[in-house]
Amino acid sequence: MTLWGLAHRAFFVSLWCVMVSSVLRGPLGVKLLPGTERRVRALADRQRELAARWSGVEVPAVYAELPATGRARGKALRSQLLDKGNQVHRDWRWVHIDWFAGGAIAAGPVLLGLTGVWGLWTASIGTELPREWDSVWFLFVPVGDPDTAFLAGALGVLCLLLAVFWAPRRTLRLHARYLRLVLAPSESELLAARVEHLRTTRSDAVDTQMSEIRRIERDLHDGAQARLVAMGMTLNAAEHLLATDPEAVRDLLVEARQSSTAALKELRDLVKGIHPPILADRGLADAVRSLAMISPLRTEVVVDLPARPEPPVESAVYFAVSELLTNAAKHSGAERCWIDLRYERGSLRVSVTDDGQGGADVRAATGTGLRGVERRLAHFDGVLAVNSPPGGPTLMTLELPCVLSSPKTTSS
Secondary structure: OHHHHHHHHHHHHHHHHHHHHHOOOOHHHHHHHHHHHHHHHHHHHHHHHHHHHHHOOOOOOOOOOOOOOOHHHHHHHHHHHHOOOOHHHHHHHHHHHHOOHHHHHHHHHHHHHHHHHHHHHHHHHOOOHHHHOOOEEEOOEEEOOHHHHHHHHHHHHHHHHHHHHHHHHHHHHHHHHHHHHHHOOOHHHHHHHHHHHHHHHHHHHHHHHHHHHHHHHHHHHHHHHHHHHHHHHHHHHHHHHOOOOHHHHHHHHHHHHHHHHHHHHHHHHHHHHHOOHHHHHHOHHHHHHHHHHHOOOEEEEEEEOOEEEOHHHHHHHHHHHHHHHHHHHHHHOOOEEEEEEEEEOOEEEEEEEEOOOOOOOOOOOOOHHHHHHHHHHHOOOOEEEEEOOOOOOEEEEEEEEOOEEEEOOOOO
16 A cells, blocks of 8 residues: 555656656756656655565665756756666656556555455345346356355455455565666666776775875874974983083983973874774774763763674774764754664664754765765765754764674673
């Protein structure tokens, strides 16, 4: 019934798409196209979700990157719609046929059930109707006496049983295969999308690595290196004054010791920024708990990790959670935060929830921190899902496919 209702929605969306297509080449079509595409995509995503949940059939979708808003997005969508072989074109083609093809498939169990009801009704009064009508048929049975009425009733019960226990599961599988046939991209498109994703993530990884190297070089040059040079100059001056002014040498040695202490602290902070010691020593669970302890928000942490992920994954998740907590404290106006860290079905899943004002958007111009988290996770084929309606609350979910490599190391 759900699929049948979605097919009716597809009918009305299809009518709207026909109207938009009629003005597609004009400015009005460019203006209407983004909103229409969102409706079509939302309907297709709902069908994909149901196919995966009910039938275990994954229907992949490969959408090209588009400008966030404005006429540029409308023009880009128009070019995709006019050019076959992309996901937007497939979605529009699907919505025009789903009201009929998808609805016909979904209506199968309903029609079978109604047929069973008709059979029972025919069996109950089938011996009386022939006196008023010339003949009454149920399927291939002409009902006119108690024997044929009993046969019609038995067939009606069989139809009802099939409609309830046999047809739905097979109908769902058939509908999922139909969706995959109409909506899924070809193998070449999937391969091209995968190659493009790998190229982008590799480029992002190289840029991130170079930025990190430049940051380390700058911190060393402006911090520890400058202090070590100053300490060398102080020790050189102490060497020249050793024979003539021992008291001045004492002051210079105290200054050199303070410089060495400050340089050591800066080197420790630099190492902590590269790979926090608590992450290496205690693992991801305790590292996230340490972030919660130093956060200005009241933060609760729930962890369910049977073992430790691989070190690169731990590092990526640690810095991603750190960025999300920092954003929540600086921009959301939240007072409380909840972190849920667990391992499910081959993936590390982290949920960060706050009670702030919401409105977080990865695509927004101010969302560079969230985009950085997305890029960091993309190196491991991870994703960041953001649910942040205006007024809150905000739920951000990180998911990375990984394996657990070593026994859990965490405090009780």
